[in-house]
Amino acid sequence: MLSLKHVYFFQTSIGILANGLFLIFHIFSVNQFHRPKPTDITTCHLAFVHIVMLLITLYVLSEDMFQLLNFLNEFQCKLLFYLSRVTRGLSISTTCLLSIIQVITISPGSFCLSRFKHKLKSYTIFAFFCLWCLNLSANSYVIIYTVAHSNRTNLLNVSKYCSLFSMNSVITTLLLTLGLTQSGLFVGMMLLSSMCMVVFLCSHQRKSEYLHSMSISSRISPVKHATRTVLLLVSFFVIMYCLDIMISSFSTTLWKYEPVVLDIQRMVRNIYATVSPVVLISSNKRLIELLHNVNDMITILK
Known part of the structure; x- marks a missing residue:
């Protein structure tokens, strides 16, 4: 159990550092080399959301924190659990938005969404506003049903110090349906966007092979x-x-606090937040060059 927690702390710390470096260097490189594109804005937003998500989980991991700050425990539970749900939803929706933006960017003129290319940046800002409103409102029920842990029997423990009131079957079914519909819609759009990207890539490949043009x-x-x-x-x-869905379904059926299961679930949820900035940094030549220049400057100063 102790080793699992150490692994989780290490993973979260690496994720915060990687997202922070990506956000700082990406903003710097964009200002230095070119005007920000919709994909630049979206990846920076994704990194910011992941930083907040990982900071929240790192705070929740410190089990003694709630004992040291024994005032406003219920407020802390409501705020932290609410923000964790909101940032998780924003991670899903922002990744979906990134895939849609990339489809529009590479789409040919005959594609139905290609007319949005010229005003894509303004549409992206509007999409951020809609996504924040959606996730803030969709998870508002958490504020009502989250309480500090007590000995009452009608609670679902979500951590060592925080619990959820058990809801009647109608509300539970409604919330579960809405949550799955929202997540399923975003995942479905990601898969559809991925299919379109594959088709467009194959089309570009055929054209370049046919034309044999280096330019x-x-x-x-x-x-x-x-x-x-x-x-x-x-x-x-x-x-x-x-x-994550499979682990979440298993932990919900237990209806009790299982530290190992919840730690594994948090670890799985944070893998994407930890790996995504590494993928984005490694695929961005400007960022790699900038990191090399910073490394050279540090070496010279030493």
Whole structure:
């Protein structure tokens, strides 16, 4: 149990560091080299959401924190559990938005969504507003039903110090249906976007092979590279999400606090938040060059 917690602390710390570095260096490189694109804004938003998510889970991991701050325990439970649900929803929806933006970016003129290309940045900002409103409102029930842990029997323990009131079957079914519908819609759009990206990539590949033009190949290559990165992120997210659903279903049927199960579930949920910035950094040549330059400066200063 202790070793599992150490692994979880290490994973969360690496995730916070990786997302922080990606956010800082990406903002710097965008200002330095070019105007921000919709994909730049979206990946920065994703990194910010993951930083908040990992900070919350790192705080929750410190079990003694609630004992040291024994005032406002119920407020802390409501706030932390609410924010954890909101950021998790934003992680799903932002990844979905990133895949849709990439589809629009590489789509040919005949594609139905290609008309959004010219105003894609303004649509992206509006989409962020909608996603925040959706996730803040969809998880508002958590504020009502989350309480500090007590000895009452009608509670579902979600951590050592926080619990959820058991709801009647109608409310439970309604909330579960809405949650699964929302998540299923985003995952479905990710899969549909991935299919479109694969089709467009194959189309670009056939055209470049037919034309045998070096100029066209060099122009398309960065787009193909970015599209493959988004495809990798979406595929990895869907796998981790399905694994999380299976663990979540198992822990819900237990209806009691199982530290090992909950720790494993948190670890699985945080894998995507930890791995995604590493994938984004490794696929961005400007960021790699910037990191090399920073490393060279540090070496010179030493």
